[in-house]
Amino acid sequence: GQNIDQPTEMTATEGAIVQINCTYQTSGFNGLFWYQQHAGEAPTFLSYNVLDGLEEKGRFSSFLSRSKGYSYLLLKELQMKDSASYLCAPRGSYQLTFGKGTKLSVIP
């Protein structure tokens, strides 16, 4: 089974940096995804980590520690359009299980 924990809500200022944490307990771990979801829309892929370490992709970076069951998503130079929910999704053998998401509000 999967047990995923991420903060429910966060608020950050435009231009700042924010880190969204995710801890998980899962059987048959096979990598971890981060998705972005704007209200009422479909989730869209942000990043995928299967090995320990940091993956950087423009303003977004994602980190994974398999031994600690921990990941974070780092968003730099925040923009108003980054206001969305961010979903942590560890993958087991055949399923992708989503956390409840972190709603990020970016304020001027």
Place this chain on the structure above:
Amino acid sequence: EAQVTQNPRYLITVTGKKLTVTCSQNMNHEYMSWYRQDPGLGLRQIYYSMNVEVTDKGDVPEGYKVSRKEKRNFPLILESPSPNQTSLYFCASSSRVAGPTDTQYFGPGTRLTVL
């Protein structure tokens, strides 16, 4: 254009009236799945399919059926809808379940209301 399509996008129906939500992908993906999303509960998997004629239950399969007769289509069937199935439904597909490039692509969502 590579995409996952769902129909209908919005549906209001009544308790007990059978309905089908269609899902189609044009990327020749093997893996397809259905999720429902509810406030405070996040995305929960209903059913998934590894390939044609291969389906399995996700975390919340009660009250739903699926079929996978063709690779591109994965319809979700509610034989006797009830109000607790009012939700936002997403179909998703990916090329493989356990590979480095198997990002899931999501359809636009179907907002279902059961009265």
